[in-house]
Amino acid sequence: MSITILKPGVMSSLQDLGRWGFQQFGVPIGGAMDKVSATLANYICGNDENEAVIEMTLHGASFIFNEAAFCAIVGGGCKAYLGDDELPFNRLLWIPAFSTIRKTASAQGCRSYLAVGGGFNIKKILGSTSTYTPSGIGGMNGRNLATGDMLSFKHEQVLQGASTLKMLPNGVGISHWHTTALVEATPNVVTVHAIKGPEFDLFNSTSQENIFTSEFTISSQSNRMGYRLEGKKFALEQKTEMVSTAVTTGIVQVTHEGDPIILMADAQTIGGYPRIARICAADIPLLAQTRPGIKILFKEIGEEESADRCKELSRGLKRLKSGIGMPS
């Protein structure tokens, strides 16, 4: 069983939940930008949560199922069509052989995740299938997906309850049940929860006030490594050279020019810029679904509230996992 990429769209790549245990050698954690959506897509297909999924940014991708198979699409940034029929997100789908799925623009979200029943047969590099293009490792030969790439499945997935799918005239099967979208659709101004960063105290008082009261726009110069923000500039109280130390996803660092950058999934392991804030880890999936041009506002919270929000998200995922296949 396999699918073939007809059009790769923008920066489509294979990702899992990250490459762990090699950060001391400078290897980023990487993995899906929105790990909640990637996890849900796998849960719906009955896969292990860490199976490789295709991450697609915004719209434009199309691919063909070479055999009939189960799949699920979770996330945002596009609508999916088979012929003229729109395919729903967050549900188990049965796709007939030789069907082409194409993705068109939608106003909400930024990244969609395709999981297939049984998972893609992708070689793990350093313990992960995640594509990290700067080092050319993981996924499809270390690069983003291209036209003509054929992705085979590990095995055929036998799913209980498949017989209860609602069948459309074109042969597509859709589950009656669906998962809730844990990542909310994007409003005009996205509020993300943030905690004071390790160097917060080194910034001048205007900067300290602006970080939690000003709106920032996500720049078009944003990618899997980081989101550049446009808005108020930041400055240190006194100019100091920082000694490089570990950084990771969610860190808001400020360049010498005073511009903030939020580090995302492919963040480098070590950085030398002062860190004014860090995003609550539970809000990273929301940021991953926020596209360039959208305004964001940082709402200050403490360490404990941040930890509580992460626990709540993890409980929510467990609830959804146990509810898969149940009527909603």
Next chain:
Amino acid sequence: MIIPRIYNIHDQAITIEFSKEISEATNMQVIAMQHAVESSPIKGFMGAVPAYGSLTVYFNDQVSTTTVRAWLSDLSAQVSNTSLATEGKQISIPVCYDPSLGTDLDWVAAHLNRSMEDIVALHTSIEYRVYMIGFIPGFPYMGTLPTALEVPRKQTPSMKIPAGSVAIAGKQTGIYPAEVPGGWQVIGRTPLKMFDPSTTPCSFLNAGDIVQFKPITLEMFNQYS
């Protein structure tokens, strides 16, 4: 005794910072702490990243921040009471300092008002400590460069620095493992692979290693293929 600062950089990553300075003694403490953390890992431990003066540990939702903080605090007290013998490997790295590969060698020589031979002699005159691996996979941050070799970074970073390039900036020297944009001054190139995901470990160098550069001719460089 200085009590290290412990802070979160993520809900599942905590840094223990021994010093904001670059010093060999501090980095030895960091590496000792890394060994301590790795030899008695807590439940949910996902990895430890040494930097110049700090160690960062990653963990999953099997363990709470409070527990990790207490664990780090206890271990650091033990580490500071034990001798900090370095366990790093001694490694010799062949470098071709031909100006065709060390593309900034002439600029560095002119900037420091010395001959290119002097620059090579200075760079190979001492052993360097690998303080940490970062920037990109396999990139070693090494020091401390002889004062006579200190040069600023490039005003405008090069768009492409070839893999294997040996470069200097400030008090540091490093090796680019892959072709990337970069701002350090390139003075030579090694034929060795600094990062290879098919080998174990994937990085040729590790924090705590001691490196000596050995000059080789362009002919010898080409023979390495």
